[in-house]
Amino acid sequence: MKEITIHAPGTVANLVCGFDVLGLCLTEPYDIMKVRLLDKKEVIIRTTDNYPLPSDPALNTAGAPLLEMIGGMQREIGFEVSITKQIKPGSGIGSSAASAAGAVVAANELLGNIFSKEELVRFAMFGEKVASGVKHADNIAPCIYGGVTLIRSIFPLDIIPIPTPALFVTVVHPQIEVRTSDARQILRKEVLLKDAIRQWGNIAGLVAGLMKSDYDLIGRSLEDVIIEPVRSILIPGFHEIKKACRAAGAIGGGISGSGPSVFMLSRNRETACVVENVMKSVYDRIGLNYNSYVTTISQHGVTCLNTL
Amino acid sequence: MKEITIHAPGTVANLVCGFDVLGLCLTEPYDIMKVRLLDKKEVIIRTTDNYPLPSDPALNTAGAPLLEMIGGMQREIGFEVSITKQIKPGSGIGSSAASAAGAVVAANELLGNIFSKEELVRFAMFGEKVASGVKHADNIAPCIYGGVTLIRSIFPLDIIPIPTPALFVTVVHPQIEVRTSDARQILRKEVLLKDAIRQWGNIAGLVAGLMKSDYDLIGRSLEDVIIEPVRSILIPGFHEIKKACRAAGAIGGGISGSGPSVFMLSRNRETACVVENVMKSVYDRIGLNYNSYVTTISQHGVTCLNTL
Numbered sequence: 001m002k003e004i005t006i007h008a009p010g011t012v013a014n015l016v017c018g019f020d021v022l023g024l025c026l027t028e029p030y031d032i033m034k035v036r037l038l039d040k041k042e043v044i045i046r047t048t049d050n051y052p053l054p055s056d057p058a059l060n061t062a063g064a065p066l067l068e069m070i071g072g073m074q075r076e077i078g079f080e081v082s083i084t085k086q087i088k089p090g091s092g093i094g095s096s097a098a099s100a101a102g103a104v105v106a107a108n109e110l111l112g113n114i115f116s117k118e119e120l121v122r123f124a125m126f127g128e129k130v131a132s133g134v135k136h137a138d139n140i141a142p143c144i145y146g147g148v149t150l151i152r153s154i155f156p157l158d159i160i161p162i163p164t165p166a167l168f169v170t171v172v173h174p175q176i177e178v179r180t181s182d183a184r185q186i187l188r189k190e191v192l193l194k195d196a197i198r199q200w201g202n203i204a205g206l207v208a209g210l211m212k213s214d215y216d217l218i219g220r221s222l223e224d225v226i227i228e229p230v231r232s233i234l235i236p237g238f239h240e241i242k243k244a245c246r247a248a249g250a251i252g253g254g255i256s257g258s259g260p261s262v263f264m265l266s267r268n269r270e271t272a273c274v275v276e277n278v279m280k281s282v283y284d285r286i287g288l289n290y291n292s293y294v295t296t297i298s299q300h301g302v303t304c305l306n307t308l
Numbered sequence: 309m310k311e312i313t314i315h316a317p318g319t320v321a322n323l324v325c326g327f328d329v330l331g332l333c334l335t336e337p338y339d340i341m342k343v344r345l346l347d348k349k350e351v352i353i354r355t356t357d358n359y360p361l362p363s364d365p366a367l368n369t370a371g372a373p374l375l376e377m378i379g380g381m382q383r384e385i386g387f388e389v390s391i392t393k394q395i396k397p398g399s400g401i402g403s404s405a406a407s408a409a410g411a412v413v414a415a416n417e418l419l420g421n422i423f424s425k426e427e428l429v430r431f432a433m434f435g436e437k438v439a440s441g442v443k444h445a446d447n448i449a450p451c452i453y454g455g456v457t458l459i460r461s462i463f464p465l466d467i468i469p470i471p472t473p474a475l476f477v478t479v480v481h482p483q484i485e486v487r488t489s490d491a492r493q494i495l496r497k498e499v500l501l502k503d504a505i506r507q508w509g510n511i512a513g514l515v516a517g518l519m520k521s522d523y524d525l526i527g528r529s530l531e532d533v534i535i536e537p538v539r540s541i542l543i544p545g546f547h548e549i550k551k552a553c554r555a556a557g558a559i560g561g562g563i564s565g566s567g568p569s570v571f572m573l574s575r576n577r578e579t580a581c582v583v584e585n586v587m588k589s590v591y592d593r594i595g596l597n598y599n600s601y602v603t604t605i606s607q608h609g610v611t612c613l614n615t616l
Contacts, residue, residue, distance in 0.1 A: 021509040152513035153506070158528060160516050189501055196504040196534070198461070200511045201329040205460035207515045208468050220466060226504070 003036040004109050005305040008102025009298050010087045011094035012169070012263050013138040016222045016254040017202035021151050022162075023094075025142040026169060027298040029086045031098045033062070035106035038078035043067050046082040051089055061096040061127035062103035068126045069107060069115075079107055088291070091173045092257035097139030100127025105144060105302040118159060120144050132180055139257070146301035148210060165213035167297050168272035170250070172241070172279040173261040175289040178234050183258035186230055195225045215251055215267055222252030222265070235259050237282045244278045269294065311344040312417050313613040316410025317606055318395045319402035320477070320571050321446040324532045324562040325510035329459050330470075331402075333450040334477060335606040337394045339406045341370070343414035346386035351375050354390045359397055369404040369435035370411035376434045377415060377423075387415055396599070399481045400565035405447030408435025413452060413610040426467060428452050440488055447565070454609035456518060473521035475605050476580035478558070480549070480587040481569040483597040486542050491566035494538055503533045523559055523575055530560030530573070543567050545590045552586045577602065 007030040015022035038044070043057035043066045057063025066079050081103055087095040104120045115123075121144055125135040141149040141159045152158040202221045209217030232238040235255065245264045246252065249271040253264035262279070266272040272294045283290045315338040323330035346352070351365035351374045365371025374387050389411055395403040412428045423431070429452055433443040449457040449467045460466040510529045517525030540546040543563065553572045554560065557579040561572035570587070574580040580602045591598045 018508070018512065020505045021512060150509070150512050150516060152509045152525075152529060158513070160513055160525060162516055187501065190498040191501050191504055193495065193497055193499050193534070196499055196507065197328045199504065200326070200508040201458065201460045203508045204326065204329060204458050204470075204511045204515045205466070205468060207512045208458060208470055208519065211516065211519045217460075217468060221460060226501070 001037050001039070002110050002308055003034060004106050004308065005032065005034050006102050006106045007031070007303045007305065008033055008098040009143060009301065011097055011139040011142045012256045013094060014227065014255065014257055015148070016224045016228070016252065017199050017206055018150070019224065019227045020136070020138060022148065022203070022206070023138040023142040024148045024169070025146045025298040025301050026093065026171070026293070026295050028293055028295040029093075031087055031102060032084040033099070033102045033106060034082040035103065035110060036080040037110045038080055039076055040078050041070055041076055042078040043070070044078075044080040046080070048082060048084045051085050053085070053089065059130055060099075061131045062099040064126040064130045065100050065104050065123040066107055069104060069123045079103070079110070088173070090177060092178070092255070092259045092261040093171060093173070094139035094143060094257065096128060096131035097124070097143050100124040101140050101143035102302050103127070106304070109304050109308070117144050118157065121159060122157065142301065144301050146299045147297060150207070162207055162210050164210045164297055165215070168266045168269050169295050169297060170245075170264045170266065170272045170275040170279065170292070171256060171261055171295070172276070172283065172290050172292045174236060174283055176236065176260050178259040180258045183231055183234060187227065188230070191226050198225050218265070219251040222254065224254055228254055231255055231259060235262065236288060237286050238262060241279055241282050244282065245275045248274050248278045250275045309345050309347070310418050310616055311342060312414050312616065313340065313342045314410050314414045315339070315611045315613065316341055316406035316413075317451060317609065319405055319447040319450045320479075320564045321402060322535065322563065322565055323456070324530045324536070324560065325507050325514055326458070327532065327535045328444070328446060330456065330511070330514070331446040331450040332456045332477070333454045333606040333609050334401065334479070334601070334603050336601055336603040337401075339394055339410060340392040341407070341410045341414060342390040343411065343418060344388040345418045346388055347384060348386050349378055349384055350386040351378070352386075352388040354388070355393070356390060357393045359393050361393070361397070367438060368407075369439045370407040372434040372438045373408050373412050373431040374415055377412060377431045387411070387418070396481065398485060400486070400563070400567045400569040401479060401481070402447035402451060402565065404435060404439035405432070405451050408432040409448050409451035410610050411435070414612070417612050417616070425452050426465065429467060430465065450609065452609050454607045455605060458515070470515055470518050472518045472605060473523070476574045476577050477603050477605060478553075478572045478574065478580045478583040478587065478600070479564060479569055479603070480584070480591065480598050480600045482544065482591055484544065484568050486567040488566045491539055491542060495535065496538070499534050506533050526573070527559040530562065532562055536562055539563055539567060543570065544596060545594050546570060549587055549590050552590065553583045556582045556586045558583045
């Protein structure tokens with residue numbers, strides 16, 4: 001039977017001033033997935049890693065989107081999915097989204113690309129629902145479209161790719177647990193109008209900066225006066241890292257997703273590597289274990305490694 | 309002595325989802341101003357219209373910025389300003405900003421363009437302070453830069469021109485008084501986080517839509533879930549006008565500034581004229597007097613009519 005191998009990359013959602021609406025796709029890390037077409041209406045999940053993720057497809061972030069996809073089709077088809085996770089669950093860089101997005105992009109390739117990217121996002125959102133109870137798209141969309149994406153609205157779904165200049169991304173993942181539900185619960189339901197105005201001035205500046213390739217404007221706009229002041233208390237060393245990374249030449253950055261990973265953008269690889277060393281030295285001194293990555297914004301999203 | 313004549317156009321601030329940060333420059337209506345260079349440190353204001361505006365330069369929106377400008381200069385110079393206002397004060401389309409911006413652009417021309425546009429905005433903001441007590445720039449900036457401008461931040465001042473496709477603007481000014489102070493006072497100081505998120509999704513979509521010349525995206529993004537629901541109660545017929553204009557083909561629109569003028573954007577002049585008739589018919593039926601305009605976004609801002 002037909003089989004395809006893909007890389008499903010990590011993503012950074014809640015892009016500083018773009019809480020709940022802006023995300024970007026990383027080139028690395030990525031999960032490796034093999035998806036095989038079956039001639040029976042079933043979804044089989046096999047894992048080749050040691051993460052304790054459910055193998056019942058209805059409860060698995062890769063399985064649920066595929067069940068949704070084949071549920072609406074006349075043909076007798078199914079998928080066998082083998083997942084090697086390299087994006088640690090709970091890291092804040094879109095681990096569940098990678099499985100969901102990877103599964104639907106691979107399945108679509110096996111079916112001759114009958115679904116649009118937007119339809120794939122809709123399927124993949126069922127994976128996020130399994131993972132967190134909420135059908136959000138701010139990791140799924142950049143994982144499928146690549147680049148930076150704006151989710152202007154979720155109901156109805158409105159995804160807008162935002163062109164970007166070349167940007168290098170440094171990510172550090174301190175090995176602590178921040179539960180998404182906790183990170184959401186500590187947010188206030190009401191915010192000051194003056195803070196909201198500042199935030200929408202910043203997101204407008206960020207979109208303009210990305211589309212104009214104006215790095216200074218991107219840097220000035222990477223400011224979050226609403227979410228970061230609350231959530232950063234859950235991330236040891238956050239303010240020290242941010243200050244030191246900016247001083248080392250990073251354009252700016254913040255919490256990735258709902259944490260605990262922290263990301264920084266830089267103009268070139270050299271600076272991104274210096275920034276990585278800054279992050280490492282802070283966590284070395286605090287005595288926290290971490291993973292770190294120096295990568296770029298992927299313009300491709302999920303990548304198919306073989307043709308059919 | 310050297311003299312220059314300029315047109316200082318009206319502007320639309322608080323551009324729907326861009327409350328306090330986004331504004332656009334109209335081609336019409338405009339004030340006509342003649343500014344003459346004097347060889348003495350003084351500012352003289354002459355008005356040729358019947359509006360009861362103060363002629364004391366320190367209290368006049370054109371005079372205060374010029375006093376600020378000459379106050380910082382070594383040279384013995386001053387200006388005589390003659391103003392024919394065609395933008396009615398209190399209309400919500402930047403009447404005070406036109407006088408302030410027109411005065412400083414003309415003065416700068418007479419001085420050989422020694423100041424940058426950003427410096428001119430700083431001077432002109434003293435006119436807004438005289439007019440409303442607040443040094444805001446969301447009418448001043450589009451009046452001086454032309455097009456659509458984002459004020460990402462006011463302290464420090466950060467003005468970002470946003471490129472736009474061709475857009476036609478229909479404005480209706482019902483002859484009622486909405487005091488800016490009242491319009492501001494009825495706003496809540498706190499807003500729901502979920503509404504703020506929707507608003508920043510919309511402004512990000514609007515900026516992307518303008519820069520991509522994507523009229524549909526501009527239309528979908530022209531939604532204000534925070535300010536308009538409150539302020540529209542001060543404007544008779546607002547919801548009926550908005551609904552009917554959209555049905556007649558307008559891309560979208562809303563309250564201009566803090567009202568009472570209402571504006572709508574269209575792709576072409578034909579639609580903009582149909583939209584004007586829709587607006588007229590609503591106010592004819594309500595029995596309210598009005599002025600209306602069909603115009604375009606001016607890419608120039610204040611225009612000098614003669615060279616020196």
